[in-house]
Amino acid sequence: xxxxxxxxxxxxxxxxxxxxxxxxxxxxxxxxxxxxxxxxxxxxxxxxxxxxxxxxxxxxxxxxxxxxxxxxxxxxxxxxxxxxxxxxxxxxxxxxxxxxxxxxxxxxxxxxxxxxxxxxxxxxxxxxxxxxxxxxxxxxxxxxxxxxxxxxxxxxxxxxxxxxxxxxxxxxxxxxxxxxxxxxxxxxxxxxxxxxxxxxxxxxxxxxxxxxxxxxxxxxxxxxxxxxxxxxxxxxxxxxxxxxxxxxxxxxxxxxxxxxxxxxxxxxxxxxxxxxxxxxxxxxxxxxxxxxxxxxxxxxxxxxxxxxxxxxxxxxxxxxxxxxxxxxxxxxxxxxxxxxxxxxxxxxxxxxxxxxxxxxxxxxxxxxxxxxxxxxxxxxxxxxxxxxxxxxxxxxxxxxxxxxxxxxxxxxxxxxxxxxxxxxxxxxxxxxxxxxxxxxxxxxxxxxxxxxxxxxxxxxxxxxxxxxxxxxxxxxxxxxxxxxxxxxxxxxxxxxxxxxxxxxxxxxxxxxxxxxxxxxxxxxxxxxxxxxxxxxxxxxxxxxxxxxxxxxxxxxxxxxxxxxxxxxxxxxxxxxxxxxxxxxxxxxxxxxxxxxxx
Amino acid sequence: xxxxxxxxxxxxxxxxxxxxxxxxxxxxxxxxxxxxxxxxxxxxxxxxxxxxxxxxxxxxxxxxxxxxxxxxxxxxxxxxxxxxxxxxxxxxxxxxxxxxxxxxxxxxxxxxxxxxxxxxxxxxxxxxxxxxxxxxxxxxxxxxxxxxxxxxxxxxxxxxxxxxxxxxxxxxxxxxxxxxxxxxxxxxxxxxxxxxxxxxxxxxxxxxxxxxxxxxxxxxxxxxxxxxxxxxxxxxxxxxxxxxxxxxxxxxxxxxxxxxxxxxxxxxxxxxxxxxxxxxxxxxxxxxxxxxxxxxxxxxxxxxxxxxxxxxxxxxxxxxxxxxxxxxxxxxxxxxxxxxxxxxxxxxxxxxxxxxxxxxxxxxxxxxxxxxxx
Numbered sequence: 002x003x004x005x006x007x008x009x010x011x012x013x014x015x016x017x018x019x020x021x022x023x024x025x026x027x028x029x030x031x032x033x034x035x036x037x038x039x040x041x042x043x044x045x046x047x048x049x050x051x052x053x054x055x056x057x058x059x060x061x062x063x064x065x066x067x068x069x070x071x072x073x074x075x076x077x078x079x080x081x082x083x084x085x086x087x088x089x090x091x092x093x094x095x096x097x098x099x100x101x102x103x104x105x106x107x108x109x110x111x112x113x114x115x116x117x118x119x120x121x122x123x124x125x126x127x128x129x130x131x132x133x134x135x136x137x138x139x140x141x142x143x144x145x146x147x148x149x150x151x152x153x154x155x156x157x158x159x160x161x162x163x164x165x166x167x168x169x170x171x172x173x174x175x176x177x178x179x180x181x182x183x184x185x186x187x188x189x190x191x192x193x194x195x196x197x198x199x200x201x202x203x204x205x206x207x208x209x210x211x212x213x214x215x216x217x218x219x220x221x222x223x224x225x226x227x228x229x230x231x232x233x234x235x236x237x238x239x240x241x242x243x244x245x246x247x248x249x250x251x252x253x254x255x256x257x258x259x260x261x262x263x264x265x266x267x268x269x270x271x272x273x274x275x276x277x278x279x280x281x282x283x284x285x286x287x288x289x290x291x292x293x294x295x296x297x298x299x300x301x302x303x304x305x306x307x308x309x310x311x312x313x314x315x316x317x318x319x320x321x322x323x324x325x326x327x328x329x330x331x332x333x334x335x336x337x338x339x340x341x342x343x344x345x346x347x348x349x350x351x352x353x354x355x356x357x358x359x360x361x362x363x364x365x366x367x368x369x370x371x372x373x374x375x376x377x378x379x380x381x382x383x384x385x386x387x388x389x390x391x392x393x394x395x396x397x398x399x400x401x402x403x404x405x406x407x408x409x410x411x412x413x414x415x416x417x418x419x420x421x422x423x424x425x426x427x428x429x430x431x432x433x434x435x436x437x438x439x440x441x442x443x444x445x446x447x448x449x450x451x452x453x454x455x456x457x458x459x460x461x462x463x464x465x466x467x468x469x470x471x472x473x474x475x476x477x478x479x480x481x482x483x484x485x486x487x488x489x490x491x492x493x494x495x496x497x498x499x500x501x502x503x504x505x506x507x508x509x510x511x512x513x514x515x516x517x518x519x520x521x522x523x524x525x526x527x528x529x530x531x532x533x534x535x536x537x538x539x540x541x542x543x544x545x546x547x548x549x550x551x552x553x554x555x556x557x558x559x560x561x562x563x564x565x566x567x568x569x570x571x572x573x574x575x576x577x578x579x580x581x582x583x584x585x586x587x588x589x590x591x592x593x594x595x596x597x598x599x
Numbered sequence: 600x601x602x603x604x605x606x607x608x609x610x611x612x613x614x615x616x617x618x619x620x621x622x623x624x625x626x627x628x629x630x631x632x633x634x635x636x637x638x639x640x641x642x643x644x645x646x647x648x649x650x651x652x653x654x655x656x657x658x659x660x661x662x663x664x665x666x667x668x669x670x671x672x673x674x675x676x677x678x679x680x681x682x683x684x685x686x687x688x689x690x691x692x693x694x695x696x697x698x699x700x701x702x703x704x705x706x707x708x709x710x711x712x713x714x715x716x717x718x719x720x721x722x723x724x725x726x727x728x729x730x731x732x733x734x735x736x737x738x739x740x741x742x743x744x745x746x747x748x749x750x751x752x753x754x755x756x757x758x759x760x761x762x763x764x765x766x767x768x769x770x771x772x773x774x775x776x777x778x779x780x781x782x783x784x785x786x787x788x789x790x791x792x793x794x795x796x797x798x799x800x801x802x803x804x805x806x807x808x809x810x811x812x813x814x815x816x817x818x819x820x821x822x823x824x825x826x827x828x829x830x831x832x833x834x835x836x837x838x839x840x841x842x843x844x845x846x847x848x849x850x851x852x853x854x855x856x857x858x859x860x861x862x863x864x865x866x867x868x869x870x871x872x873x874x875x876x877x878x879x880x881x882x883x884x885x886x887x888x889x890x891x892x893x894x895x896x897x898x899x900x901x902x903x904x905x906x907x908x909x910x911x912x913x914x915x916x917x918x919x920x921x922x923x924x925x926x927x928x929x930x931x932x933x934x935x936x937x938x939x940x941x942x943x944x945x946x947x948x949x950x951x952x953x954x955x956x957x958x959x960x961x962x963x964x965x966x967x968x969x970x971x972x973x
Binding site: 549550553556559561568571572 | 962
């Protein structure tokens with residue numbers, strides 16, 4: 002097949018700007034799926050994605066389009082829109098020649114629009130600006146065009162006006178894809194050179210590798226070689242996504258599809274790696290990607306210690322499908338044996354946790370998330386600390402360093418004050434404000450990552466009545482005056498409740514934390530004392546007074562079933578608690594360190 | 600298993616008390632007539648199937664029935680239940696609706712125990728609780744019952760309402776001891792879901808009595824009544840020697856009982872059922888010869904055993920391992936050994952002479968202790 006009829010493109014957008022709906026329309030219009038098969042938002046194939054309205058994994062689908070008597074093969078590669086998944090966006094972009102830059106006609110340019118558009122520009126992709134949801138009564142396409150020009154230098158006349166809901170403008174998109182996005186270059190006769198831009202694990206078939214072929218071709222029976230991992234496999238099947246997998250004889254230069262090659266684990270495949278033929282290798286590997294970096298860590302423990310192995314199996318199953326999720330065994334004095342898990346961001350963490358609970362029947366305790374700190378020790382050794390427990394004694398620390406991010410907020414100007422106040426309260430450093438229009442601005446702050454992984458996103462949303470958006474980039478480590486805040490429950494230090502905080506916030510946080518814990522931990526038959534300490538200095542104390550009287554006065558015939566059910570419910574609740582010493586601590590308490598502000 | 604206890608529910612009241620979540624409605628006389636007819640029909644089905652040693656007519660307010668209605672009810676019981684076997688026959692009565700003639704009828708139809716819903720001897724308390732009678736009514740009703748020859752009378756009292764002081768409660772205890780009933784139930788006020796009392800609590804127009812004051816009231820009840828010759832035999836119940844309520848032991852020992860009337864529970868061979876709760880649906884169902892059972896559960900052996908331990912722990916004598924073994928085929932320790940050791944270590948239960956029971960310390964936090972046996 003000549004590459005002249007192929008177009009590889011993706012859709013980049015801020016979350017909720019209508020990407021999935023547009024993708025559905027493109028699939029429908031090209032009859033890639035019959036209406037019987039049609040489910041709204043076809044590309045999001047995990048339940049969780051559909052529920053949350055977001056796309057987590059990149060997916061790909063081949064569309065057939067006839068224009069002026071000529072048949073075109075369009076490959077649409079889906080991208081996630083959330084801040085945690087910019088890594089996944091960049092790898093989708095690497096497989097394309099062009100991108101539809103989708104902007105909601107009423108919401109306008111948002112933080113992830115800008116971040117993703119810049120990524121696409123860096124990769125020299127042809128960009129087709131698309132203003133979506135123009136059918137909505139509060140749409141303001143002209144303002145949005147201005148914003149795009151101001152932030153991204155996109156000329157207003159380049160933009161297409163679309164309503165994926167009514168179908169208006171969809172044909173124009175197809176025309177633009179064919180005319181403005183160049184067909185892939187590449188030599189079908191050269192040695193195979195293809196990019197792994199994603200992979201999934203299928204229970205029955207093993208790893209399914211998502212491939213973009215740049216040069217040469219690959220077919221069943223070929224022995225392929227992965228250049229980075231230095232391993233070879235025999236190809237069992239190749240094909241394309243329509244959007245279900247459809248077998249093809251081969252994939253050649255310019256095409257996008259999948260390859261199954263008896264690969265047992267996702268860990269055997271490196272996304273971004275170059276795949277070539279084992280015998281006839283290409284001389285030069287593709288640039289590939291920077292590996293995803295876990296930014297947020299937390300401990301995950303089984304409530305019942307006997308479930309440790311079940312938890313390990315469950316985490317292994319999860320990581321088969323999500324190579325950016327990491328886990329390592331760790332031990333907590335309070336919680337026993339568990340795992341330290343790494344995530345791309347807080348949303349990613351929530352998704353993994355939810356999936357864990359949904360897909361396995363294990364009660365888990367999750368500790369408060371933290372970032373990775375860097376500590377320069379007196380002996381000049383630099384260590385990375387992803388768990389407050391690993392902070393060395395104060396005497397051994399020369400410098401405590403924390404990760405910083407550059408955060409850009411795009412928001413209506415009336416909320417600038419609120420967001421500045423929020424950012425200052427989180428040790429933010431103001432950098433700049435740039436006006437997109439009279440009404441909207443980009444605000445830039447440098448913030449410690451630790452300050453934004455908890456509830457910052459929600460706070461930002463409520464401070465801007467939902468109109469503000471946020472994107473951030475890691476910019477490096479910086480020295481800070483940090484201390485470890487310890488919590489004692491009934492005179493026992495609970496390692497899982499330790500956090501790293503800034504010294505100036507320590508007293509207030511300590512006081513708020515024990516107050517909060519006081520509300521989370523229910524009363525016991527004895528007094529429970531809660532203390533916060535820095536080193537050996539106690540900075541706050543609360544006590545939970547014991548239960549004095551807890552006895553049902555009446556229990557006759559009709560009360561017995563009800564009473565038993567009540568006790569059963571209480572017992573069930575107890576099961577989800579972690580017993581430390583004699584104190585039952587609910588899962589919620591371990592997360593209370595997150596939101597001591599309230 | 601013995602099915603020796605019969606409960607008959609009369610779900611009618613003059614008005615609903617503020618704290619009450621029992622199955623009761625305010626209703627006029629005509630509907631009561633139809634209800635009693637349904638009761639009779641349900642009783643007739645039992646005819647000869649069981650022998651009952653105890654009969655308990657509760658409510659609601661059984662004494663709300665007119666003399667004619669009361670006689671009809673008592674007559675139905677005598678007609679279908681072999682009276683020679685009945686050892687304890689209780690009827691609940693409200694001092695506000697009990698008349699000399701009704702007392703006469705009760706006596707005539709061989710009722711031998713009256714449970715009098717006094718709740719308090721202080722009019723301000725009675726008003727607060729939404730009771731229809733006065734303190735004087737209670738005293739008068741009691742005297743009339745004694746005059747008529749009732750030798751086994753229970754008085755129900757409530758403590759721990761928001762406006763009650765420890766002093767108020769001590770006065771009530773003193774009054775009741777002076778009156779000298781044979782049995783006394785002292786119930787801590789409970790905030791049940793859906794009652795007007797609980798609504799008031801939720802919108803903060805009232806506040807719960809401090810837990811420590813309530814505990815002190817409870818401790819005072821035990822101390823005072825015990826020292827005046829009442830044996831504290833169940834969490835909320837006190838009796839003179841030989842006057843423990845036989846009927847209620849069927850519940851606390853988790854042995855069989857049969858319930859008649861709207862919303863009444865039966866427990867037969869490990870199967871618990873309850874009748875349709877709605878009075879009118881119940882009447883219609885019975886009239887149309889329909890099955891009026893609206894809830895049914897069959898307990899697994901372990902569940903049955905666990906429930907039995909929980910209920911028996913309400914009794915101060917606790918539960919005997921021998922009895923338990925006879926019923927379930929294994930020992931209490933087989934199922935609960937770990938909990939027993941732990942709770943004994945905290946001083947909440949004792950296990951001596953093959954009897955598991957709550958200690959005094961355990962008594963005050965009985966619910967927390969019981970959770971361990973579920």
